[in-house]
Amino acid sequence: MYIPSTELSVISSSEQYGVWAELYERGQRVALIAKMQSSAIKAILHGCKVEVIIGRVAGYNPKLCIALRVFDLSGPLLIPTAPRTQREILGIIGITKGIKVKLSIYNEINAVCFESECSVSISSGSFDWEELIGGDIKPSSSVDEVNKALDSFCYAVSPHYGTTKWFESECVVCDASLGNIEEIPFLLQMASDELCYQEINSQDQGGDQELQLAHFLQSTFDRKVHHSPNVTTGEKTRELTDILAYTEQRNYLIESKSVAVGPVLAETSIERRLSALIKHAKKALGQLQGSIKAIKRGDSITDVDGREIKLFTNDYNHGIAIISEFIPSDKWLDVIELIEKLAEENNAYFHVISYPEFIKTMKIAANPDVDFEQCLIQRFEAMREHKTLHIEGTDSSLPFL
Numbered sequence: 483m484y485i486p487s488t489e490l491s492v493i494s495s496s497e498q499y500g501v502w503a504e505l506y507e508r509g510q511r512v513a514l515i516a517k518m519q520s521s522a523i524k525a526i527l528h529g530c531k532v533e534v535i536i537g538r539v540a541g542y543n544p545k546l547c548i549a550l551r552v553f554d555l556s557g558p559l560l561i562p563t564a565p566r567t568q569r570e571i572l573g574i575i576g577i578t579k580g581i582k583v584k585l586s587i588y589n590e591i592n593a594v595c596f597e598s599e600c601s602v603s604i605s606s607g608s609f610d611w612e613e614l615i616g617g618d619i620k621p622s623s624s625v626d627e628v629n630k631a632l633d634s635f636c637y638a639v640s641p642h643y644g645t646t647k648w649f650e651s652e653c654v655v656c657d658a659s660l661g662n663i664e665e666i667p668f669l670l671q672m673a674s675d676e677l678c679y680q681e682i683n684s685q686d687q688g689g690d691q692e693l694q695l696a697h698f699l700q701s702t703f704d705r706k707v708h709h710s711p712n713v714t715t716g717e718k719t720r721e722l723t724d725i726l727a728y729t730e731q732r733n734y735l736i737e738s739k740s741v742a743v744g745p746v747l748a749e750t751s752i753e754r755r756l757s758a759l760i761k762h763a764k765k766a767l768g769q770l771q772g773s774i775k776a777i778k779r780g781d782s783i784t785d786v787d788g789r790e791i792k793l794f795t796n797d798y799n800h801g802i803a804i805i806s807e808f809i810p811s812d813k814w815l816d817v818i819e820l821i822e823k824l825a826e827e828n829n830a831y832f833h834v835i836s837y838p839e840f841i842k843t844m845k846i847a848a849n850p851d852v853d854f855e856q857c858l859i860q861r862f863e864a865m866r867e868h869k870t871l872h873i874e875g876t877d878s879s880l881p882f883l
Contacts, residue, residue, distance in 0.1 A: 483586075483594060483666060484506070484597065486513065487504060487569065489567055490515065490567070490569065490570070493566060494588065494592070495592050497517060498517070498590070498838060498839075498841075498842045499517055500516070500517050500561065501514065501515065501516040501517075501548055501549060501561055501562075501563050502515045502516075502548075502565075503548060503570055503574050504569050504573040505569075505572055505573055505576050505581075511582050511583070512576040512577055512583045513573070514534070514573075514586070514600060515586050516586070516587050516588070517587075517588040517589075517590075518559070518588075519590060519807060520589050520595075520837070521554065521741075521806060522554050522559050523595050525552060525554035526552060526587070527596065527665070530552060530553050530554050531552075531657075532660065533550070533551040533655055533656060533657060534548070534550060534656045535548070535549040535550075535551060535639055535655050536548050536577065536653065536654050537639070537654075538652050539631045539634045539649050540649045543618070543619075544618070544619055544620075545565075545620075545622060545627070545631040546564075546565055546571055546574050547565075547631055547632060548563055548565070549561055549636075549639065550658075551639075551655075560636065560639065560643065562632050562635055562636055562639075563632075564622050564631040564632050565621045571619050571621060577602055583599070583600040583602055584597060584599060584600065585598050585600040585658075589668075590837060591694055594666050595666060595668065597664050597666065598662055598663040599660070599661045600659070601658070602656045602657070603657050604654055604655070605655050606655045607652070607653050608654060630646075630649065631649070634646075634647055634651045637651065639653055688740040691740045691804070691806060691837060692710075692724050693709070695724075695736060695837075696709040696725050699725065702727075702847055702854055703727040703734075706727060707726070707727045708727075709725055710786055711785050711791060712784050712786070713773070713776045713783050713784075714784070722735070722776065722783055723737060723769070723773045724736055724737050726791070728791075728794070729794075730794065731794055732794065732855055733799045734799075735774060735802065736802045736804055737801075737803050737804065738804045739766050739803065739806065741759055741762070741806050757813075759805050759806075759807070759809060760817060762803075763805055764817060766804075766834075767803055767817075767824060767834070770801030770802070770824075771801065773801070774799045778795060778796075778799075797829045797830060799828075799830040799831070800831045800832075800855070801832045801833070802833045802835060802840070802858070803832075803833065803835070804835055804837050805834065805835070805837065807837070807838070808839065808872065810872050817871065818869055821833070821834065822866060831858060831862050833861060839873075839875065843875050857875060861873050
């Protein structure tokens, strides 16, 4: 398994998505490292088309950009990146020279899921490779430079992405043929100290997402995280929620829903996938309402081993429905109305967040100056004000090298 340089590891682990390149084996090979949502990774493993796009952007100084384009159902999904280090630039130039490429794909929790050989061949577009190789290409030195370079690059790829054309840009689209694919199991450690291996192509996609969420929540809540806790009402015992995290003042109840991605991917329309996501979100919100009512009643709550969990039982509760991905559509307005209704009736906060966005929120909250609950409240208020669930968090404290 390829291990990225320390410099590149810092950048890639801090970003939600991206694609980076660097030379290794004394410049004889290129490591192409991509980070994307699990649904896109599964689509690649099931044979969807993948492209590598390299762009040259005019401006303060000539800039390079690189992207992967994954043709899954929601897409095509474009994952663009503007290099921030000279190492990345040399890696991209290595691709243009025809150096052999090894592709490593990481998921939302920064676990490498598979590696493969990657053959890159130009399918459309052109610019002077020799000028690129011999030119004075410098990495972006500020967030503003990165954003303008990326906007211009994405516009050159397709004006339909709706970005601003700050500078003239040209790009080359290359077909990426993958071979010798090796899926790599990754390890999760749960609050119970149980170790569990997962594979990106597992048949139990919903269960895997739950375990990953429980694992990641430990970074904020330590051992106050429980997977599948139980609640007893009268003589009946049932699962309280998929995941429970709590502090001395707040309770966070999480229902995790996943839309399966499998070999029939190409036969499933985006409309059906959207419909399934909305259905899952509404079901999760109903389940969360019942769980919050049980907490307020003071029902007995225990972990999977039967030990009692002491919770704060007043109105400081958050019900969080995690869906595997978010597909923008006006059809989410019904869900927004349901969230507002449940929030008012239960005096609690309710949320619908995609799995990748929730992981990013947890990373933002890892900053000691950022409060996890405040992130959720800001999302709730933005949803209510703008009537949208398509909300993306940003963190200016992430490293810019």
